[in-house]
Structures are given as C-alpha cells and as structure tokens.
C-alpha cells in the first residue's frame with residue numbers, strides 16, 4: 001500500500017505525546033501515511049527519544065537559528081514529504097515554508113477554534129481562558145496552517161464537557177486524550193480525501 005510521507009515538527013519542550021499517537025497510527029497496515037522525519041528544535045527531549053525508538057530520523061533545526069527557514073526547507077525537501085504536522089511547535093513557521101507546503105501543513109490546537117486561538121493562546125493559557133469564560137464545552141481542533149496563528153481551514157474538531165470542578169489541569173488531560181484520537185484521524189482524512 002502506498003503511504004504518503006509525513007514530517008512531524010515537535011516543540012522545544014518536546015513531550016511528544018501527539019507524535020507518539022501519530023507513530024502508533026502509522027504503523028497500522030491500512031493507515032495511509034508514514035512518519036518519515038521528525039524535526040526538533042533541540043537534540044534531546046522525550047519526543048526525540050520517541051522518534052529514535054521508532055527508528056524515525058530526527059533533524060535538529062532551531063527557530064532561533066538565523067538560517068532556520070532554509071535549513072528546515074532543505075530537510076523537508078530532501079525527505080520529499082507530502083505533509084507536515086506540527087505537534088507542540090510554539091513558534092510561527094517561516095512564510096517561505098508555509099508557501100512551499102501551502103495546504104499541506106496541519107496543526108493541532110487544544111481548544112475549539114476559532115475560540116481561544118491566536119498569539120499567547122497555548123498550553124494552560126487556553127484552558128484557563130476556557131474556565132474564565134465559563135464555557136460548558138471545550139475540545140481540540142486540527143486545522144491547516146497559514147501565516148497567522150491558529151487560522152486556516154478546520155479539518156476536524158472533537159469536544160468534551162467542562163464541569164464546574166474542572167481545573168486547567170483536568171481539562172488539559174481530557175483534551176490531550178481527545179487530541180491523541182483526533183490527530184491521526186485528521187491526517188487520515190486529508191491524505192485520503194484532501195483538505
């Protein structure tokens with residue numbers, strides 16, 4: 001079975017739980033994508049360990065480096081990736097990378113966009129804002145990446161209830177569990193049916 005090639009870009013904190021979920025899905029014989037490259041800003045993290053344990057090549061490429069855009073593009077082009085999934089990368093992708101892979105870059109956000117997105121809306125900030133707004137429901141969103149934070153077409157969303165005794169920590173756990181189900185499903189959807 002042909003499998004599209006996918007690069008996963010992880011963050012500097014590099015927990016890599018979504019990377020783990022995508023790796024697990026991609027090892028299923030009927031899954032239409034394979035993870036061929038992991039790009040990390042740091043050479044050591046839990047995400048890097050997960051990639052290595054699965055035998056996936058890791059490219060280290062930091063957004064702080066002056067040649068970041070060119071270096072990143074070179075790694076992606078060399079690996080001939082069809083899709084890019086952001087999983088924990090907190091920095092904006094350079095415009096040249098977004099342009100080169102336009103419509104083929106996905107991100108996962110821990111809220112129901114367009115609510116609770118944009119600059120500064122990441123990690124616990126998102127869940128604290130959900131509580132402050134007394135939202136009865138939250139969730140996660142996989143969307144196409146554009147040059148702006150958390151904009152771009154929504155591919156898939158999943159939701160979970162917020163109760164009065166929830167904290168940012170309990171919501172984070174519930175949402176992360178949803179993310180692990182939904183990111184592989186969203187990637188499957190775009191590979192099989194397009195964005």
Ligand code: GRF
Nearest residue numbers: 015016017018088108109110
């Ligand atoms: C997730 O919460 C995701 O929504 C956000 O970054 C986090 C990455 O977590 N974009 P992990 O590294 O995949 O565990």
